[in-house]
Amino acid sequence: MEPRWLNNSLGGILWTGLVLYVVFATEPACAIDIYTDAEVIVQNGTTGVLRCTFKTNQVVSSLTSMTWTFQSSEPDTRFSKSPTVIFYFLNGKGFPGPDEFKDRVEFIGDINKKDVSIQLNPAQFSDNGTFFCDVKNPPDIIGTQAQTRLRVVLKESLPQNNTTIIILAICGALFVLVIIAVAACLTMRILHNRHEYEGCTTPESASSQSLRPQKKAESNREASRCSSPSGPLQGPVIYAQLDHSGSKNSFHKIEPVVYADICKN
Structure with missing residues (x-):
């Protein structure tokens, strides 16, 4: 008589085979x-x-x-x-x-x-x-x-990681482009400011320039006033002081005194 466990094993194998079939x-x-x-x-x-x-x-x-x-x-x-x-x-x-x-x-x-x-x-x-x-x-x-x-x-x-190298190269190129763009913007800004400074004048400079001709005219007027008399020309006046003591020989000529008009600036 065969053992029960053998019958169970054979039954399991047959059942598995049937399922697969x-x-x-x-x-x-x-x-x-x-x-x-x-x-x-x-x-x-x-x-x-x-x-x-x-x-x-x-x-x-x-x-x-x-x-x-x-x-x-x-x-x-x-x-x-x-x-x-x-x-x-x-x-x-x-x-x-x-x-x-x-x-x-x-x-x-x-x-x-x-x-x-x-x-x-x-x-x-x-x-x-x-x-x-x-x-x-x-x-x-x-x-x-x-x-x-x-x-x-x-x-x-070990082989190098090509992906990492490519990413680093792209990042480096982008960084260089950003630096170039910033430098170009700064250069254009400086040139623009310099052009405005040279092409435009401030109100103070304009007023100083407008005042210069007026001052020059006034100085010319003052010079003309000083150089040209207001009335007819008058030469120096000489006054002589005489001795009136009564003596004939008492006439003495005194040094003349000269008075002249002085024009003050």
């Missing part, structure tokens, strides 16, 4: 699209992220499975001969592969969001090679697995 037989198989990065470059000793997403026409369920395999590019290793499964995901659970990846591989995706990405922490030089991502979502089981090439390099060999 019904699913595959009643619904036509559709293609599933899988996407990964063509190449990933990480620094040795850091975390390397291997992204993988998929597109399916069916609802993601517990039957959705994901498999990551690895084939090393290093010669004379067991991973260089044929791809080896390093991580398997089914029914919401992940199962790491060989010991070389068991403690370093981690599932970081979300199966419900159709993301089955993993990460290697830390990445090692022995991880150089090709990683394959394969997803099955019954009845979508037909599809080509995607592959991504991982390169683990030293820090000095």
